[in-house]
Amino acid sequence: MTDAKAHLHRDLRNARESLLWKLDGLGEYDLRRPMTPTGTNLLGLVKHIGGIEAGYLGEVFGRPMADPPPWFADDPDEPNTDMWARTDEPSAFIIDCYRRVWTHADATIEALGLDAAGSVPWWPAEHADVTLHQMLVLMIGETNRHGGHADIVRELIDGTAGLRPDFNGLPGGDDAWWAAYRDRLEQAAREASGR
Numbered sequence: 001m002t003d004a005k006a007h008l009h010r011d012l013r014n015a016r017e018s019l020l021w022k023l024d025g026l027g028e029y030d031l032r033r034p035m036t037p038t039g040t041n042l043l044g045l046v047k048h049i050g051g052i053e054a055g056y057l058g059e060v061f062g063r064p065m066a067d068p069p070p071w072f073a074d075d076p077d078e079p080n081t082d083m084w085a086r087t088d089e090p091s092a093f094i095i096d097c098y099r100r101v102w103t104h105a106d107a108t109i110e111a112l113g114l115d116a117a118g119s120v121p122w123w124p125a126e127h128a129d130v131t132l133h134q135m136l137v138l139m140i141g142e143t144n145r146h147g148g149h150a151d152i153v154r155e156l157i158d159g160t161a162g163l164r165p166d167f168n169g170l171p172g173g174d175d176a177w178w179a180a181y182r183d184r185l186e187q188a189a190r191e192a193s194g195r
Helices: 003-021 028-032 042-056 091-111 132-158 175-193
Strands: 117-119 129-131
Touching: 003 042, 003 091, 003 132, 028 042, 028 091, 042 091, 042 132, 091 132, 129 132
Parallel strands: none
Antiparallel strands: 117 129
């Protein structure tokens, strides 16, 4: 691997692991329950990003998965099937599917150079021609974007926050410190709005 490709691949791996860490220690209910008005939930985020990665780091380069996640075949008339987990889809199954996507995508990354050409059939023709470099950057962005959603969902569920178990990146404060900090932000918002 070139240094640039190795760095991009490492960033993608880190983003994947961070996303899955948000699921650690939760039961089926908390993994599935909708936490926003649009239904955002942890397992749905994992299903969704797995589908995106299988497409952009597989199909786009003529390397479709032999055993894609089953929600790829879901009824296209059913909206958002990749954004939530049905009762017959155990969390371990969804996580395993996502890890299989990683294995397949990693093989694509290792086999191809950054300048390898691909085509995104679901994009407009004038933008469909891409390189592995572009798709790696896109997948890092998408995985981190949905990882950010997972950060917020997990914090709403049980207060767990941060990048990963060994480093949360947050200032070290106890519950009282965080309550005072939040109150200070609320006061600043009220003052700024004239309330």
